[in-house]
Amino acid sequence: MHQLSTNPSTQPCPSWLDTTRNARRLISKAWKRWLPPPKMSTLEWSNRYRFVSSKASARSGKYKSSVTPYIDGILDAVDDPNIHEIVGMKSAQVAWTELVNNVIGKRADIDPLKIIIMFPTLKASKKYSIKKFRPMVEATPRLRAKIDLSGSRKSGNTWDFWNFPGGSVEFVTSRAISDLKSDAIPFIVVEEPADAATDVNAQGDSIALIRERAKTYNKWKMIIGGTPSVKGACPVEAQYERGDKRKFYVECRNCGDRHVLGFENLRWDEGKAEDAFYHAPCCDTAWNDNDKNWSVKHGEWRATAPFKGVASFWINELYSPFPGSKIALLAQKWEDAKGEAAQGKIEKLVVFVNSSMGIPYQHAGLDLDMEEMAKRADDYQEFHVPAGVLRLTAGVDVQRDRLAVTIWGFGRGMERWLIYWGELPAKERTADKKDPVWDALDSLLWDARKFKHALGYPMHVAAAGLDCSDGNFSEIGYWYVRDRKRKRHNILAIKGSSHDYGVKEIFTKPAPLDRRGKNSSKAAKMGVQVHIIGTYKAKDYLIGEHGCFHLQGAGSGRVHWYKEVRADFLEQIFSEIKIPSRRSGGKMTYEVKSGVRNEGLDCTVMSEHSAREIRLHTWDDTRWDDLEHKLKQVDLFTVAPNCVDAEGRPKKTSLAALGQHFNG
Template sequence: MNYADSDSDHKGRAQRALRAMFRRAWKKMKPPPRLSIAAWTVKYRVLSNEESSLRGRFSWNVSPALRGIAEVANHHATRKVVVQKSAQVGYTAGIVCNVIGYHIHYKPSVIVAAFPRAQAAKDFASEKLDPMIRACAVLRSRINLKSRADGNSMLRKRFPGGLAKLVGTNSPSDVKSTSARVVIVEEPDDAATDVRGQGNSIKLLEERVKTYADHLILIGGTPTAKDASAVEAEMRKTDKRYFHVPCHSCGETHVLAWENVTIPEPEDGAVREIYGRHQHEQAFYTCPHCGTVWTDDERIANLRRAEACGGGWVATADSAIPGFYLNELLSTFDESRIPVLARKYLEAKDKLDRGDPNDMIAFWNSTLGITWEYRGELPEEDVLRARAEKYDEWTCPMGALEVHATVDVQHDRLAVTVWAFGRGEEMWLVYWGELYAPTVVAHAGAWIELEQLLDKRIRHATGAALRIKAVGIDCSDGQTSDATYAFVRKHHKADRPVLALKGASDAVGKVEIWTPPKKVDPNNRSTKAARHGVSVGIVGTAKAKDLILGWSENAGRVRLEGNGPGRMHWYEGVRDDFYEQLLSEIKIPSRNNPARREWKPRTDRRNEALDCTVYAVYLYRAMRLHLRRPAQWDLAEHAVRQAPLLLEGDDAVFAPSAPAVPMQTSALQASDAVVQAPASAPVPPAKKVQPTPNSDSSSDDALFAPIRFY
């Protein structure tokens, strides 16, 4: 045996084994190749028949416009991406799922994906996320869907280096508890606008990324009503990109638009129910530059070659935030072919012509990806501004007989309205302003200023000095409710009730404006209000807004002009934002039930003035002014007319006029004494009112005494 040869073979095998070991180690240690989300998707993403009818390797040819969004989403300078989209464009599978998959496998991160409700998050997990994990080997190797170790569940997936958490936007703990590098918001128009008094859920979610310099926020969804759409509001902040598609005939590019769709209507065609003479089966798309008719196959081919032929995404505004508009004309799916869309349009138009706009609204939102504008349902701000009347702030014109104050509580200020009421619920705005100081701590900050404001006396046109007779304060915010309850307990008096108020969880108007508050049970103080010994008045806000604003033509008290029952008046010097805030909400069909309308705030508008006015309508009923008889109003008017005689010569009561309080200025900078009324026509002599012989004064006093809340 040749021992030299044997030793040489042994050394050779050892060297080969060592080289193989180093190769394996280097393969594990070397950084992965640089991949964008779009490239990662092509390399690793597999579609299963659980999540798509297009089983197999993912291809951007199915949704050509989405590739550009995916490329931008992980650009080094991108921190936020917004997509306003229609349905049937592949956004959830092509963007949301791929962003999550990329940050599980290639760039492990903490991911929070937020859905309108927890059930929607569960549906996404079972229908999209879990099938994707099972189908993609690189994801399957990192997440064991069968294991419940480390707290894994349907809505919580742990993997090496990160966590994917699916949440509903209506839970404060879900939207506030986890810091994340990636935050995804699905269908922002359906997201909670106020998470149990703690603020807008989208804003709360955006706070989760502050600790990550390289974070990504992805917001995408279908729009709803103009000026009330959250995704529309987000798009206003972006560079507003549109996908340009070249014509195969002339080569010019344009944005695919519904106005370029033609539905033939031959004069000699057969008349069909719903469609008339329109032949939706023959509908076609036309190039706006050269007039060439496109077949659906040509439209799809043009979409797929757009980026290679001078088309693709083009920004139309200057912003660091990329925003993308997607409509169903950019889809390649069979149900998005032009004849199918034409049929949907004609069916929606037929219903619209019959007085039912819901299907047309759905077509506008879900097919064209644009907002629906509700017209003629609220007056314009300028119309209300032109109706302002010539009386000063902190004064009451003739007809106003009782004054109430209402307060909306924010963390950094108190918004205050003072309304004077007369017969038939006619109301005059006496003051609108804000007290800027912290509100979380009781008996401090803005609460001290509020005490002084409520002690002000208001000059009546007769010369009388009126006091504020009732106060309603919002207590819906859990962070400020302790301070509110403390103020209520301290200042509630028999001759001036101070009430804690909260809006009902009712968007459609089933709850009455006023219902008797529940008394505090000393043996069961399970709520925060009860522990403070306070009863909370539940306000039927939807019904009150129906009364104040209305939502059909000619409805709503804000439209009523002149003097008389139900009229609303405001003074010329009122802060200009009063009009915008009073008209800050619109009533639109519910996304979940289009046959039902619900009040929604207009985006980018504050609504404190409207909330305070709603509380004022509630107070009018809580003080039983709506039940007063004419004789009792006569007595109230007589008391006001007689007041100047009783106070004549009392210099401490009246003081010279103070200027109107400017925006964001404390009301306490104005005079704390009574403000002079404007010059007006001579006041007629007071007419002494005698009780009628048949009236029962004692029973009337009992009937019309204010409601007792404690």
Template sequence: MNLSAPQIRAIKRHLCAGLRVLFRPEPLSMAEWADRHFYMSPESSYVEGQWRSDPYQIPILNMMGNDDIEEFNWEKAARVGYTKSIVIALGYFAEHKQRNQMLWQPTDTTAQGFMQQHVQPMIRDVKAVRKLAPWFGKKHSDNKLDYKKFSNSRQIFVLGGTAAANYREKSVDVAIYDELSQFDEDIEGQGSATQLGDMRLEGSSFPKSIRGSTPTRVDECQLTKAAEKADERFKRYLPCPHCGEYQTLEWGGPDVDWGIKWDSRATVLQAYYVCRHHGCVIEQRALLGMDQRGEMRSESGMVTRDGLRFYRDGQPVDPPRSVSVHIWSAYNTRTTWGKIAHKFLQVCKDPIELKGWVNTTKGEPWEEAGDKLDADHLYLRREHYPAPVPQSAVVLVAGVDVHPDRLEGSVWAFGGDARGTESWLIEHQIFPGDANKWDVWKRLSDWRHSPIEHESGVLLRIAACCIDTGGHNTAMVYKYCKQHALERVFAIKGSSRPGIPLVGRPSKSNKGNVNLYLIGTDTAKESILGRLQITEPGPGYVHFPVAKKIDREYFEQLTSEKRVPRKKDGRIVKKFEPVRDRNEALDCYVYALAALEILNPDYPALAARLQPAEETKAEPVATAAQKYQRQRRARSSGRDRKKGFANSWRN
């Protein structure tokens, strides 16, 4: 039978159409799919261009895409690729495995931002996904800010995790949680985010729950709790380029003999790695080669190199149902060990910043050294100052607590370094009397104006003072602060709401029409708790003088509150609660920290002006005091009143 050319072409066309329904793409692992298809969009990447998986990312991506692994938890540092990995997962499961997905962010706002910054650019720039989105760039029922539906009938939902309604009705194959540690522990009293979200997977042939986050506190971090329940917990093991022994990369520091070390004598900090097996010195440039030969090992001895095939004692085994992995910044070839060490040296003396470094650089939960301090231990730390204000202290501030029958105030000195984190208690005074009468306030003014001798011989005055308005005699405090505003006397009101800054912007929306500063008391107390736990003089350390009024009662007041876990809005938060009635010493320290924050002094400049000089040391204290009294009388005469007190605290 003779067929014409048009007939042959028609037969081929119909055969192809009939066979097209049987077509299946070449099976690809998630890492292979990413290296072939994924493109890093300029909106969400430091460098635009084709994706190339780092060696440590290959087994992680493949575990995320492995159908045998139903639950995947990633305890991570910042900037190790989790966000990019979950965007890859969205594209991979939508295009290659053709599955419905739902991704939750901690809030609705972050969900919308994630869709705009990551998902929509991915759909635009990844050609394999773009061909499934004929609606892209158009108003369409399949193209919404929280929902995308592709031409293969697969869907992606991106929702906030604060409302229980966002976990209902929809059925999906893949549930993804971004920054799980930031979710409420109990969503509107109905259960945790993973408990509600994973219910959407019931009925799926290949259910997958992906969770990731930088950890928070040990007893609060939801991701850490989920990771601890995993069947297998994996870490990345790399071979030493010298002895060949495998080991995880560890933070070394000054306390151990292996891990990341540095030469503190070098002009530019040079970091290196010391092998824990034979003490081999490993340079940064060897990291990529080590990682290319690395493998993931679990605590029980399970091993995988690619996240697809698993072994135990050299024999193949089935993949675990649930896994967790831990990767921290030392594995990231886009940073350096020197930068990690440099950042540690910047924050190591500040407990608040150190906590952030542990969470975001080491990818580990922060474990508090203690939630209450021992008063006796602090009492025994008292010391004899060489002068009323030691040389390293460069600025004085005060905090005043108001009671109906007295005022109590503390003077604190700060300095020690360019950031002024070291502090010295100078004195604590009680002014008995009716706080609604001016007599007690006049005595407070005399106290504030009294000069205190610095070790250099210079007489210092209190540069700023904060007075609490949230307790008693508020109207009188407003009047006093308004009269002495030019002397940097600030009215404050405390707030125990977690997470607010130490000092907020001032507001005049009050009966006294004064600048009223909102103070984050829990923020300040957390800082104080961390400072008091530092045991060696230096940045962050708190000094106490041997003085009659700095007695054991003072330290009982300073340690009068402890941090306890409480459930609020569905999640566990730690709040400071009193363990005794009197806490004036602690409150005065909080208010002094607030005064320091408002003042924002230039510590290096002040330190330069307080260098010991022979002529200053030779001048008798009485003569300096006489000069001060003459200056004060001149100011009271009115000649200098317009100039105020802008620079008087430095003299």
């Protein structure tokens, strides 16, 4: 029988007293905690750590980039320090949301910083947060450990703002100006720019506004991705054109040649879309879905334009490996869409072109031959008033640093001639009452000596409209209108009714002033009536398919402009096109073309409204004859430059002075 040792040095030591082992454990934990995060690309992180939730996708489990190999090159561009902007003009069903999730997940885990994602609407923002972002965090252990989904107040997390160590991700909407102009953010994602607000509170395009939030950083990054809309008014197409226009070239399994997948290579007998095949243009080999997917896995991105800091990518649904994008299904969708379009119902075809082909839809009749339009210009000079003009009206658009102005002359049958199109630059800013730009506007509108009528008639602007729609400049606009009306000038404060869809008339009487009402407006408190223009009817009347600008020759409703007009005149007049808008549930709306200014059109619309305010559109030949007779009488006085006031009205002049003038 063994005797137990009583020597303390031979007794086993409790683990909590093993200082050496405990010290090593603490050092190891501290070392791991303070170790820099592993250096790896977004693609490597996604394949190693990312999991896909069954709540968000039918393909749940470990993320595999090999399923959508075209994503790899876009993720590499996101990591490239020489690339600031990445643009994706793409169809549906190409895993773009998974790409965004990979980018956000990797940065939340090992490369933390502040991130903002801009969605077109609040509904789209909530949908992504609940159905995409949260399931990704729940399914990915490394993210679940860093992003608190409990909803506790302590975490500070809400559905649209999520903290993680070293950074955060925030979801904003394109229509909230406060979201777009707050703190600087180094990493921005823009989702579906074709549906985003094009003019946020009249302060500019939402994409341009949010881009400015990133530019204070040297290593800023911006990702823009979405399906296109209509040719000529498509924001994502405009962004894509800024880049190097990369396309994914697939390898032909038969001959080894490479090409870009295109829907023109689908073939099937009419009514038998289930038998459709893809025919490789290089060797006319028929591909089934397996052949097509093999070719995509062996594809590569190639730039088709010079690189200037923006990497832009285009891809369509033929590249998609998912069951809903099989060749036969796409062929059937296309056949159905073309069948309905043949019956005059283009809605399905528009959706197919945008969401499956991944290209903007080209509406028939939207292309104008500007060179031919320019040939119609008449041979007269700026400020020279042709013989047919008997009344002048004007429209003024207020910008931060300038005033844009058109002056139009009207004659019988509302035939009109452009007298002036240009801009008056502010010395500092138009919001300043003392800026000399307002005196320059007075001189332009109300000084009769500027206008030289072909028959010597005295001319001044009989009515003018000043745009007060922009909240930043409405107060200065109301001030100018109120002040000049006191000086007997006929100037109107104008706002556009942009959501009437053609219901509101071009001119309606303004609401009576209510200065003391609880809900009285700023304009009412300043004693100014605001005129609301029916902009849709005005634009239909002027530039619609059968509008005045499309009429040729002379006579009622015809439009004339002078040869030496500013070069951008016609471009600005036709700066908007009427198309079905995704932002308005498919309703026909006027959309500004990408990259084109529209002040010239806005001013012309206001000038048209001003003409109707003085009822020119109701005048018959007798009224026009009476006006011409009066102008001939007044002309007796206007021969002498000092015998008229600033508005062309005869001054009280002595007979001796007149006699001296006419007798030389």
